[in-house]
Amino acid sequence: MRKMLAAVSRVLSGAAQKPASRVLVASRNFANDATFEIKKCDLHRLEEGPPVTTVLTREDGLRYYRMMQTVRRMELKADQLYKQKIIRGFCHLCDGQEACCVGLEAGINPTDHLITAYRAHGFTFTRGLSVREILAELTGRRGGCAKGKGGSMHMYAKNFYGGNGIVGAQGQIFEAYNMAALWKLPCIFICENNRYGMGTSVERAAASTDYYKRGDFIPGLRVDGMDILCVREATRFAAAHCRSGKGPILMELQTYRYHGHSMSDPGVSYRTREEIQEVRSKSDPIMLLKDRMVNSNLASVEELKEIDVEVRKEIEDAAQFATADPEPPLEELGYHIYSSDPPFEVRGANQWIKFKSIS
């Protein structure tokens, strides 16, 4: 029976990859869901926290795996393109932090609003943009999500407000905490604590590294940011807290970035290769999910490998597009300065060079 199923499965996977048919075959072999224990979150000003067990369905698991793998491979492709000088300027990669963006999105709705800083490619993807649009924006082409005009740090989508290049606003965060708490705004403040601010460790930069407590009067959670299920549950908990009218809440996701701060930073002058390797071998978010799914019969190793192959192809295709797509037309240099305005003229490098600006 098992041999026959395997044969059927092979035939089906050799043909058009329709998840429906695979599920039909697979559901005979795999569990529909499994229950997992997740780490208890540290709590600040909260009586109770997120649950310590969660149910993961096979469908969700496969989806999370695919999404995390896509973010991972997309970032690695960006690394490659940057070294080939096809991507220019600043490029801050989030490989290692996949559980944060994927787990977060799993805990909120597409109609919720999200904003982040410059390490934004993962969020841009989880908020709904395609790898094609993201890579083409990184390579500065007209098919990019910002038409090639924004680059790595300035990607936007529906209910996603970037991608922002200017940080250094420690004071502003406290102003935001104050107003959010004062007015009971339904806002989740998230700190992706990857242990370093550029080249400075948190110990050298923060009087208190318990970031989840830094909201003071705002309740907070400290979450294992390498475990996507932990992130998802914490996010669900935080979102419920906000939606019930209790006001803002803070989440500190303890995570890690494999790359340096940006492509200009080798990332090894302020931390050891051993440290990076240790995280990779013990806490890699994709590996953790994979092990869980395989060990509880939610998926097979082969099946996940298949997803890997599909993802690789998707990234390759996207990279091809991103490299071949033409740059934005010069005539559009002045476009989109103002919104909802009649067209006007924009001055170029001297008074005789003029560009048209339309909204």
Next chain:
Amino acid sequence: MAAASGLMRRPLEQVTVREAINQGMDEELERDEKVFLLGEEVAQYDGAYKVSRGLWKKYGDKRIIDTPISEMGFAGIAVGAAMAGLRPICEFMTFNFSMQAIDQVINSAAKTYYMSGGLQPVPIVFRGPNGASAGVAAQHSQCFAAWYGHCPGLKVVSPWNSEDAKGLIKSAIRDNNPVVVLENELMYGVPFEFPSEAQSKDFLIPIGKAKIERQGTHITVVAHSRPVGHCLEAATVLSKEGIECEVINMRTIRPMDIETIEASVMKTNHLITVEGGWPQFGVGAEVCARIMEGPAFNFLDAPAVRVTGADVPMPYAKILEDNSIPQVKDIIFAIKKTLNI
């Protein structure tokens, strides 16, 4: 000594702008123990752009200080230190980030000596890279020469080559007023020949004095920072066509050395200005306005022309970025238009 400290010192050789700033700061740190450097990654990382390489190793934690990512906070701390009698060098990783702290620069530093009726000086230096780099897009490419140059109480300098960089940083540190030093990231790695005077530990370039980099008779070309190099390139090209440009390196934005520019215009009868920043209310606009107000106006045979960055937030795509900053061809075009050629 050079090898042990890791600092770069090569007599009569080429010195990069980065090395020149490093030398200047090193010499002033050595000369006066009240001088110290603070900013993000300036100490253990050797500087985000390696400008402060070796200084932490040489001077230690008390003189070279890594700050958290908090511009408003550490700029405020620096201003307070200056008021209390120290001589801080406050580095902004780029001047784009100084916008987070601009209230401290203007309201706490620039205006204080005036507001206090001459009681409270603020001997502080704000330095860092300014203007466009390569592919760093809208939020990281702004030129702040016009914004800071607008404010009485501030001095603003904009070095072009290594000699400028060293002489101006030293003068800035020794000046008892708040000085904004607008460096340029693309110039950091560019080597220049160092004149022998620049080797001296007391080599200073006076703030408020422009330099004529190239003598000419047909047109005055005024620029600051990286575009000075582009102007010299344009001048070389035009020289082959018999057009001799007088290229003036402003060196200081405020207080502006308009006299040098006036004397030149009175000789050449033609003027163009070149800058990386946006045209509206820019450095070139100020130069033109002052020329109109002074004796040189009557010597102009044609209206003055400005060559500037394009009036758009800096786009990322290369073709758009290239067309958003002044190129050599734009300078040549403007010169020929002005000369009616």
